[in-house]
Amino acid sequence: MVKGIQGIKSYERLPYYVEIGKELGLEPVFFHPRHVKPGDERVKGYFWNGNRLVSQLVSVPGVIHNRVLTGDAKARNVIRRLSQKKTVFNGLVVRDKRKVHQMLWKNEQIRSYLPHTVPYSMEQLRQFLNKYQVVYVKPSIGSVGIGVARIERHGGNYHFIASKKRQILSHSQIFSTVRRWVGNKRFLIQRGIPLARYGGKTFDIRVSVQKNKEKQWTVSGMVAKVANTKNKLSNLSRGGTAVPFSEALVPIFPEVKQQQAVIERVGIAAVEIAEQYGRHFSSLADLGMDMGIDERGNPYLIEVNVRDQRYSFFKAGEKEMFKQTYRHPLEYAQALLTEKKKRKHLLLAPSQLL
Template identity: 60%
Template sequence: MKRIGIMLDWQIVQKAKDGKQSYEQLPYYVEIGKELGLEPVFFHPRHVNLHSDTVIGHFWNGRRLVSSKVPIPKVIHNRVLSGDPATRKMIRELGRSRKVFNGIVVRDKLKVHKMLWDNYLVRPYLPQTVAFQPRALERFLSTYPVIYVKPAVGSVGEGVVRIEPAGKQYWLISSGMKKVLPKSRLLRELERWVGSRRFIIQEAVPLACYRGSTFDIRVSVQKNGERKWGVSGMVAKVANPNNRLSNLARGGMAVSINAVFSSLFPEEKANRVKALLSHAAVEIAKQYEKFFPSLADLGLDMGIDKHGAPYLIEINVRDQRYSFYKAGEVEMFKRTYQRPMEYAKSFLK
């Protein structure tokens, strides 16, 4: 049985060695691997020894991970998300001698926006996005009804604030804060919030609502065994009514895409909207791939307006996938594990 490397975050490996669960479903890798004639080897980049061409690999024994020194696999799916320079350096080094897919990419939201904006076919899906500056903030407040201020690099909604009108004043909303401020205080508060960190200002997509709350859609876009992009699944994430954030870590709720769309559109229109979302997601993935050819597994946060027009909100290069599980979409959940394994196998034929 040929081996496939699965590089995981350090904490994930340590938890699994202790028999504890995380968002990574290691048994799925093993189960799918058996079907494909593959054996997954789990490890973190610090487990690698390039001089001896070996790795302290970890194998699932049904209850936990057990370790064994083995040759470095020829094909590796990178699931590590780390800013640690040594870890990133090792991932790059591995990419020189092995097929490492989903390698190191730029995660800066403004840079990603500019990369996507290069393609005129993708532009209609992109909300206006600029670097945070006081003048730009005032311009966005006078141009768009709702805006977001976000860290240039961040995930799970951490550090995100939403600004929307409250009469002649403004709501300032985050996961731990909700208050009304006059414009002058709002500007001062946001400058303090941002400080010297790199933030962006983004037009809020005019999202459709489900049962009175806005929602966005996690679209899993992955390459298959034929090395072609396709959509492995979609799931709606309904916003927490208190902070207006849809991230599950911030109180959002995962709901079946069919349940949401059937409440908004007739069946034929719902299918057309899903097809539009799929087309947009694949086009976005292809454009992003032009800058990072190792990409093969993405989680796109997308939205639709009340007419069903698709918009991109954010690209996630290490989709945690658990929104599919939370919504009860077990088949989609498993498919998000299967497609990367099929893609990996295509390099071993």
């Protein structure tokens, strides 16, 4: 969103918001928390005039879809204040992957979707490497695969695979290598899911889960992300490729009914996970989940992203799904605005009776 405002090329399609907004009777205004004026009542907003963005000083909208992911304290304070005065969805939430795992683990019904995950320590790493053939060491807070290391056990050796690193190490070397990799940062250790393959490469699934006009969680789209053979990462920014999910399923589940059953299972799991996460943060309404399936089609959660970049749908040629990820947040925003108007009407009603 910020790149779009600054005129930098990105996969965020601002005209989609405008086009869908017209259908719904909404006019979206784009802004960054830094654009909000003192007092939080006015903002330097940007409007799409059909060719470019034009700035205008306007009132802060009553409903705000937060697409900003930042560690900047000032920006976060603005978002925090606006959340108290306005209706902000996808506000500030806990993003620490270990804490999110703990929140989800509280719900026994979704535990089967959650791979074994623990805070990083040398002792835990030793136990995981003894128990599992594939282990991931990843930052507690991070995105797009940065800092993620995959460790594969092959007999008495270990393959250490990261974005720009691939080493074959002995038992003693793997621990010293991981220790240097982690440093003083917060990391976690996660069992590697036995992922299904497409074209000989493992793949996971980006699932867009959003609240709709009924204010219910729904799946807006699914797309397969096929891993890069060099670093084993499926992140598109790390060399992964996107293909339609149904296409990735064909070699494993040739029958259409089988494919539909797997898609349905992944969708049910994603919605259940979103509902559980949302019990801890009521503002959540727009999530991008990385999920995986094994060769039997059992779904697993890899991680939850609270600012889905959506471009995997575009890259896979799933244009309708791509557009749907814009439509549902706007329909949800419209529902929130309608609710605010009804509430205001109810507040006025008693005085009108006098």
